[in-house]
Amino acid sequence: MGIRTGDQYIRGLRSRQPEIWLQGRKVTNVCEEAVFRQPIHEIAKLYDMQHDEKYQEKITHICQETGERVNNAFLVAKTPEELQAKRAVYEAYAKATFGLMGRTPDFLNIVLTSLYSNASFLERYNPQWAENAKNYYKVVRDQDLFLTHAIINPQNDRSKSSHEQSDVYTHLGAVEETPEGLIVKGAKMLATLAPITDEVIIYSFPGFQPGDERYALAFAIPIDTPGLRIICREPMQDGIRSVYDHPLASRFEEMDALLVFHDVLVPWERLFLYNNVEAANLLYPKTGIGQQPAHQTGVRGLLKLQFATEVAMRLADSIGVDVYPNVQNNLGELAQSLESLRALLRTAELEYETLPSGELMPGYVQLETIRGLLPKLYPRAIEVIQIIGAGGLLMSPTDSDLEHPELVADMEKFYAGRVGISGTDRVRLFKLAWDLCGEAFGQRLLQYERYYTGDPVRKLAIFYNNYKKFHACTMVDDALSVFAAKTR
Ligand SMILES: Cc1cc2nc3c(=O)[nH]c(=O)nc-3n(C[C@H](O)[C@H](O)[C@H](O)COP(=O)(O)OP(=O)(O)OC[C@H]3O[C@@H](n4cnc5c(N)ncnc54)[C@H](O)[C@@H]3O)c2cc1C
Numbered sequence: 001m002g003i004r005t006g007d008q009y010i011r012g013l014r015s016r017q018p019e020i021w022l023q024g025r026k027v028t029n030v031c032e033e034a035v036f037r038q039p040i041h042e043i044a045k046l047y048d049m050q051h052d053e054k055y056q057e058k059i060t061h062i063c064q065e066t067g068e069r070v071n072n073a074f075l076v077a078k079t080p081e082e083l084q085a086k087r088a089v090y091e092a093y094a095k096a097t098f099g100l101m102g103r104t105p106d107f108l109n110i111v112l113t114s115l116y117s118n119a120s121f122l123e124r125y126n127p128q129w130a131e132n133a134k135n136y137y138k139v140v141r142d143q144d145l146f147l148t149h150a151i152i153n154p155q156n157d158r159s160k161s162s163h164e165q166s167d168v169y170t171h172l173g174a175v176e177e178t179p180e181g182l183i184v185k186g187a188k189m190l191a192t193l194a195p196i197t198d199e200v201i202i203y204s205f206p207g208f209q210p211g212d213e214r215y216a217l218a219f220a221i222p223i224d225t226p227g228l229r230i231i232c233r234e235p236m237q238d239g240i241r242s243v244y245d246h247p248l249a250s251r252f253e254e255m256d257a258l259l260v261f262h263d264v265l266v267p268w269e270r271l272f273l274y275n276n277v278e279a280a281n282l283l284y285p286k287t288g289i290g291q292q293p294a295h296q297t298g299v300r301g302l303l304k305l306q307f308a309t310e311v312a313m314r315l316a317d318s319i320g321v322d323v324y325p326n327v328q329n330n331l332g333e334l335a336q337s338l339e340s341l342r343a344l345l346r347t348a349e350l351e352y353e354t355l356p357s358g359e360l361m362p363g364y365v366q367l368e369t370i371r372g373l374l375p376k377l378y379p380r381a382i383e384v385i386q387i388i389g390a391g392g393l394l395m396s397p398t399d400s401d402l403e404h405p406e407l408v409a410d411m412e413k414f415y416a417g418r419v420g421i422s423g424t425d426r427v428r429l430f431k432l433a434w435d436l437c438g439e440a441f442g443q444r445l446l447q448y449e450r451y452y453t454g455d456p457v458r459k460l461a462i463f464y465n466n467y468k469k470f471h472a473c474t475m476v477d478d479a480l481s482v483f484a485a486k487t488r
């Protein structure tokens with residue numbers, strides 16, 4: 001089949017009946033549920049972009065194996081041009097969502113592509129796992145499926161490993177093998193967008209201990225597999241608030257969910273790893289499923305930071321405070337953060353690594369630096385918006401007030417900004433800013449940037465330990481050589 005349209009994506013959702021729990025009730029028709037309607041529409045638009053002549057050549061290609069047109073996220077890049085072709089889809093999707101939707105379909109498509117191109121890692125442990133991963137990549141590519149993922153254990157007792165939790169099946173683990181497949185039980189988090197996806201893939205960060213064998217798992221199943229329960233967090237928008245009052249929150253809310261598996265059957269052909277602690281610990285670092293998606297998240301993060309920076313600049317301009325050096329300093333800082341990330345991303349693409357298979361991997365140091373900086377730079381951008389917007393962020397009336405005949409004159413006089421910025425213009429801009437920096441929606445976006453790639457504290461420590469391996473500190477040796485000369 002190849003690339004789907006938005007309509008085909010929605011028809012796919014309608015054809016399934018996953019067990020979704022939302023605010024204490026089961027959702028029977030996800031497409032008609034107010035909370036999900038707009039996010040479904042936003043994802044559908046991304047699918048439609050694949051058919052739009054403005055984007056098609058940039059973000060899709062003809063698959064050599066099938067002759068069908070597929071998304072560029074499924075490319076195994078062997079040339080810098082192919083790396084750029086992949087970037088084009090990350091950029092197009094992130095622009096369409098202002099970088100506010102983190103788990104658009106391209107993200108997991110890259111994870112799968114990397115698993116496919118590095119399936120030799122799995123082959124060493126079990127050739128069937130490798131075969132399964134390669135076949136699954138083709139299924140997702142050719143049916144253009146939308147995946148969610150859950151790679152973290154529920155937050156019960158982090159000081160204990162999976163097998164030490166109070167119940168054997170608190171964390172997701174294997175129960176028994178059957179002729180049809182593996183029965184699994186327990187929970188996994190934090191599956192962003194789960195209710196509006198087609199399938200879920202489960203894998204894990206390293207950190208398995210001896211004794212954790214049953215939890216060492218990687219597999220993918222349809223989101224409506226019997227026994228799989230999706231428990232949504234409280235929505236951050238009700239789906240009926242006005243687009244004018246909440247221009248971002250009303251559109252880009254990504255639902256997060258806990259996945260609970262109640263004796264779920266994973267067919268053998270969908271199992272990529274099982275019962276092997278060593279393989280589970282090496283899966284993430286050795287298959288590129290960490291590094292390749294960092295290219296997508298880097299592009300998306302850059303655009304989100306650009307959006308926040310532009311909002312801050314426009315706010316300052318709209319009320320005439322950008323004449324003050326302190327405001328200019330804050331904005332200058334954001335501009336420099338943004339440009340540093342842009343340069344890092346560019347360098348990551350230029351200083352790629354070529355794997356023995358010929359696959360190109362964008363630069364590790366640069367991508368990890370972006371991953372390390374975003375959890376600091378994005379919250380700072382939000383803080384600057386709050387500081388510049390100040391009390392004005394709390395003064396916005398609703399769109400109904402703006403349009404009420406008795407209020408119109410007051411609105412235009414007292415809510416206007418500097419000369420040239422009408423009351424309506426200023427209120428709409430400040431509402432947009434408040435969605436980003438004040439609303440529960442905006443707080444989630446902040447939390448997302450802190451944790452979207454794992455715990456930043458441990459990630460930075462891992463980065464440093466890797467960095468040390470290939471950074472020999474030879475300048476210090478050169479400087480110390482002066483003593484050697486003296487003793488000679
Ligand atoms: C908005 C959002 C969307 C997300 N979407 C997804 C998704 O789609 N799929 C998915 O799988 N995951 C997703 N995640 C989960 C994300 O991977 C985790 O939040 C992240 O890995 C951190 O894990 P945690 O939240 O369990 O925090 P914890 O690991 O519980 O950490 C809590 C605190 O304790 C500290 N801490 C814990 N353990 C240690 C340790 N061993 N050493 C030192 N300090 C420690 C941490 O530094 C942190 O301050 C999402 C998270 C957010 C916030």
Ligand SMILES: O=C(O)Cc1ccc(O)c(O)c1
Binds near residue numbers: 291294452454
């Ligand atoms: O960024 C990665 O490499 C993988 C990853 C880590 C943490 C997450 O929450 C997530 O969704 C994906």
